[in-house]
Amino acid sequence: MTHAVLSLLKESRHPMRIDLIGVAGSGMSGLALLLLGLGHKVSGSDKATTLETERLQKLGLQFFHGHTEKEVEDCDMVIYSSAIKPGNVAYEAAYKQGIPLIRRAEALAAVMANKQGVVVCGTHGKTTTSALTAHVLRQGGLKPSHYVGAEIPILGSNAHWDTEGELFVAEGDESDGTLVNFHPEHAIVLNIEPEHLDFYDGIEAIKAVFRQVLSQTRGLWVHCAEDPVAREVCAGPQGVSYGWSREHDFSANILSMKPDHSEFAVYQKDQLLGTATLGIPGKHNVSNALAAIALATRCGVSFEAIQHALRSFRGAKRRFEIRHSGERFTVVDDYGHHPSEIAATLATAKGLNAKRIVCLFQPHRYSRTQLLKKEFGASFGDVDELFITDVYPASEKPLPGVSGETILEEVRLQNDHTKTGSTPTMPIARDKVGNSLRPGDLLITLGAGNVHEVGRCIARDLPVLEKLCAILEANGGGVARLYEPMNRHTTWLIGGPAQYWIEPRNEASFAEVVRYLRSASIPIRVIGRGSNLLVKDGGIRGAVIHNKGDFENVTASGDLITAGAGARLKKIASAARNAGIGGFEWMEGIPGNLGGAIRMNAGAMGSETFDQIVSVRFIDTDGAIKEKPLAEITHHYRSVPEFEERYVVSAVLKGTPAPREEIDAKLAASHHKRRTSQPVGASAGCTFKNPELCGAGKLIDDLALKGRSVGKAIVSDIHANFIVNQGGSTAREVLDLVAQIKETALQERGVTLEMEVKVIGEDQPLPL
Ligand SMILES: NC(=O)C1=CN([C@@H]2O[C@H](COP(=O)(O)OP(=O)(O)OC[C@H]3O[C@@H](n4cnc5c(N)ncnc54)[C@H](OP(=O)(O)O)[C@@H]3O)[C@@H](O)[C@H]2O)C=CC1
Numbered sequence: 001m002t003h004a005v006l007s008l009l010k011e012s013r014h015p016m017r018i019d020l021i022g023v024a025g026s027g028m029s030g031l032a033l034l035l036l037g038l039g040h041k042v043s044g045s046d047k048a049t050t051l052e053t054e055r056l057q058k059l060g061l062q063f064f065h066g067h068t069e070k071e072v073e074d075c076d077m078v079i080y081s082s083a084i085k086p087g088n089v090a091y092e093a094a095y096k097q098g099i100p101l102i103r104r105a106e107a108l109a110a111v112m113a114n115k116q117g118v119v120v121c122g123t124h125g126k127t128t129t130s131a132l133t134a135h136v137l138r139q140g141g142l143k144p145s146h147y148v149g150a151e152i153p154i155l156g157s158n159a160h161w162d163t164e165g166e167l168f169v170a171e172g173d174e175s176d177g178t179l180v181n182f183h184p185e186h187a188i189v190l191n192i193e194p195e196h197l198d199f200y201d202g203i204e205a206i207k208a209v210f211r212q213v214l215s216q217t218r219g220l221w222v223h224c225a226e227d228p229v230a231r232e233v234c235a236g237p238q239g240v241s242y243g244w245s246r247e248h249d250f251s252a253n254i255l256s257m258k259p260d261h262s263e264f265a266v267y268q269k270d271q272l273l274g275t276a277t278l279g280i281p282g283k284h285n286v287s288n289a290l291a292a293i294a295l296a297t298r299c300g301v302s303f304e305a306i307q308h309a310l311r312s313f314r315g316a317k318r319r320f321e322i323r324h325s326g327e328r329f330t331v332v333d334d335y336g337h338h339p340s341e342i343a344a345t346l347a348t349a350k351g352l353n354a355k356r357i358v359c360l361f362q363p364h365r366y367s368r369t370q371l372l373k374k375e376f377g378a379s380f381g382d383v384d385e386l387f388i389t390d391v392y393p394a395s396e397k398p399l400p401g402v403s404g405e406t407i408l409e410e411v412r413l414q415n416d417h418t419k420t421g422s423t424p425t426m427p428i429a430r431d432k433v434g435n436s437l438r439p440g441d442l443l444i445t446l447g448a449g450n451v452h453e454v455g456r457c458i459a460r461d462l463p464v465l466e467k468l469c470a471i472l473e474a475n476g477g478g479v480a481r482l483y484e485p486m487n488r489h490t491t492w493l494i495g496g497p498a499q500y501w502i503e504p505r506n507e508a509s510f511a512e513v514v515r516y517l518r519s520a521s522i523p524i525r526v527i528g529r530g531s532n533l534l535v536k537d538g539g540i541r542g543a544v545i546h547n548k549g550d551f552e553n554v555t556a557s558g559d560l561i562t563a564g565a566g567a568r569l570k571k572i573a574s575a576a577r578n579a580g581i582g583g584f585e586w587m588e589g590i591p592g593n594l595g596g597a598i599r600m601n602a603g604a605m606g607s608e609t610f611d612q613i614v615s616v617r618f619i620d621t622d623g624a625i626k627e628k629p630l631a632e633i634t635h636h637y638r639s640v641p642e643f644e645e646r647y648v649v650s651a652v653l654k655g656t657p658a659p660r661e662e663i664d665a666k667l668a669a670s671h672h673k674r675r676t677s678q679p680v681g682a683s684a685g686c687t688f689k690n691p692e693l694c695g696a697g698k699l700i701d702d703l704a705l706k707g708r709s710v711g712k713a714i715v716s717d718i719h720a721n722f723i724v725n726q727g728g729s730t731a732r733e734v735l736d737l738v739a740q741i742k743e744t745a746l747q748e749r750g751v752t753l754e755m756e757v758k759v760i761g762e763d764q765p766l767p768l
């Protein structure tokens with residue numbers, strides 16, 4: 001029965017009613033395109049609706065969202081993806097009704113029988129080579145049909161049925177032995193290495209599959225003679241060899257390798273056919289191009305048409321795909337997931353002469369990770385900084401003890417010059433990898449799973465980072481980074497990443513950065529030492545500016561102190577003391593900077609910042625630098641709204657001349673008071689503002705909440721208005737504890753506590 005319908009599929013004269021279970025996958029959607037092209041009535045189901053299924057529907061596919069018995073009604077045959085297992089409702093319905101159930105590879109082989117098939121097989125490079133071959137044959141006017149494993153923009157889609165042309169180029173999949181279904185006209189064998197060892201016993205079993213396909217191939221066995229196993233299995237009168245040496249039937253001599261293309265001379269035996277430019281980078285791709293050149297030449301395509309086709313070729317998605325190419329950063333994404341592919345891709349990356357190569361690798365399948373761990377360990381030698389995620393299971397069950405760490409350990413054993421880091425999940429990978437990038441870096445995301453999402457997210461944010469770096473460089477330097485962890489910049493040691501972190505060093509660069517961010521509608525937040533901030537665990541969207549360099553300066557003259565927004569209050573207190581100016585002693589133990597202190601009108605020991613302000617210099621909302629005297633600045637207890645949208649650059653503060661001993665005595669008193677009444681652990685000082693009638697600390701203490709904790713966040717035993725992070729606390733934990741305290745104060749004393757600490761940021765991380 002199955003045999004009979006397959007025979008019918010081999011003859012396009014018999015339109016049938018065919019259903020595909022799992023139609024959204026790249027292989028199945030390609031098959032659906034071919035069947036529609038052949039004139040069959042096609043339906044299909046999938047749990048996912050993708051752009052691909054939408055496109056297929058426009059071409060006539062009857063699509064079912066989710067699998068159902070209904071889809072197989074009146075079908076002549078049902079084709080199922082390897083991801084579909086017995087038990088699937090559509091599969092079972094077809095089985096019960098006696099409808100022939102056919103595997104994808106069998107159906108594809110039957111479709112191919114309508115034409116002269118060219119099957120492209122091998123361990124690495126199949127997609128690129130099958131796409132190149134189809135493109136070259138098409139440019140040569142032969143109107144080939146094609147079926148390749150990925151979307152190739154230049155071919156229009158992953159599969160195409162051409163009613164006119166004779167040839168049909170198909171990517172063959174050797175992973176599960178179904179390659180033996182093909183009886184093609186020609187075969188291209190790229191390389192044969194131990195892979196898919198979950199299915200094969202070893203290299204001999206793999207060779208046997210290749211040998212069988214070749215024995216079923218009527219015409220040419222085009223093969224890469226540089227690969228010893230491919231050379232061995234393709235030896236014989238049908239063999240057409242290619243490689244780097246003139247002794248092969250076709251060979252190349254590389255003339256130049258560029259980031260996005262290569263140039264090489266092509267020889268047929270000793271005869272120079274001419275030079276060619278290939279529109280994708282890498283020596284391995286020149287080798288792949290030779291396969292297409294050899295086959296197309298033997299099929300009668302002129303070298304001129306081949307040259308034209310190679311020059312215009314653009315790669316498959318996820319094959320050394322350049323995601324960002326700027327003056328300072330490059331991001332490349334590649335599907336490589338086998339050690340040889342990784343080494344070849346990294347060698348191409350190395351050829352681009354970046355300052356550093358940063359790589360994020362997502363291992364694919366537990367079985368491959370375990371079996372090839374040594375080879376993986378050896379394949380990252382070209383990388384300066386390597387991050388590895390957890391394994392992408394690809395329908396496998398986890399194997400005990402096998403994870404991204406398995407490969408990291410091997411890398412550490414085999415190579416001590418690569419810096420390594422573990423980034424288990426995709427959001428963590430995005431944040432760590434993005435944060436590690438420095439001007440001059442090339443980032444490459446590698447793997448067959450969903451690691452490309454990280455590259456896409458980083459590439460989306462890099463144009464802004466490029467611009468920020470350019471502004472800082474043009475204005476005397478500074479630092480800009482992606483996804484800076486805010487727990488590094490808050491005294492609470494809590495907080496998710498800031499999307500853009502910027503450290504301008506002077507007024508001009510600060511003002512220019514603010515002007516640019518405003519024009520690009522990117523939210524701005526200026527922070528000081530983060531001593532009064534709770535940054536939520538999802539981090540901060542937009543830009544966070546932190547003043548360094550010139551902004552840290554403090555000078556004393558007469559009874560005046562001039563200080564930058566980035567000057568520590570402790571430093572101001574000490575400069576005043578050294579200049580014999582009294583009145584600044586209260587600043588001694590406050591962990592913040594002047595900018596934050598002005599914005600918050602910080603205070604202690606009965607004094608506050610605005611008691612001493614003479615004038616404040618700031619960046620106005622239009623980006624211009626302005627200055628205002630004290631009289632024109634409205635200020636309240638712990639709040640100066642004026643500086644919410646305007647950013648403090650520096651200020652002049654006034655004290656009163658005082659004897660050194662008197663200042664020292666006050667400093668010591670302040671120090672003593674703090675040491676005896678406040679905890680030393682990580683906190684943001686007082687959590688709540690003091691309500692009108694009583695101190696918040698005393699109130700919380702009276703409510704017996706000292707020692708109350710949520711996770712690692714605890715109400716201090718020393719001062720009840722301090723919440724201490726005992727190590728690794730999250731913002732969520734602090735906020736839950738805050739909520740408990742507020743509720744108790746309201747219920748038991750009728751007091752509404754208001755937070756003094758500013759809570760900023762988002763609960764959820766930046767989406768990938
Ligand atoms: N009395 C005490 O014992 C303690 C007092 N404090 C005080 O808390 C404050 C925190 O200081 P710090 O750690 O440096 O600040 P933070 O980094 O905690 O920043 C707090 C807020 O200050 C604003 N800010 C910071 N720099 C500037 C600037 N240049 N221009 C305008 N606004 C700015 C921002 O407010 P926004 O973006 O919302 O406008 C920011 O969210 C200080 O006032 C500090 O003295 C802190 C701990 C203990």
Ligand SMILES: C=C(O[C@H]1[C@H](O)[C@@H](CO)O[C@H](OP(=O)(O)OP(=O)(O)OC[C@H]2O[C@@H](n3ccc(=O)[nH]c3=O)[C@H](O)[C@@H]2O)[C@@H]1NC(C)=O)C(=O)O
Nearest residue numbers: 604605606677685686688689690695697698701718719720
């Ligand atoms: C810590 C901060 O500032 C602090 C600043 O350091 C100190 C010292 O001048 O005065 C304020 O605290 P505070 O009002 O709690 O002052 P404290 O002197 O520590 O306490 C006031 C009174 O409450 C009592 N108290 C305090 C904490 C406690 O757990 N139990 C208790 O009984 C103290 O013994 C004291 O009698 C500022 N807090 C606010 C919200 O204004 C901050 O802003 O982050």
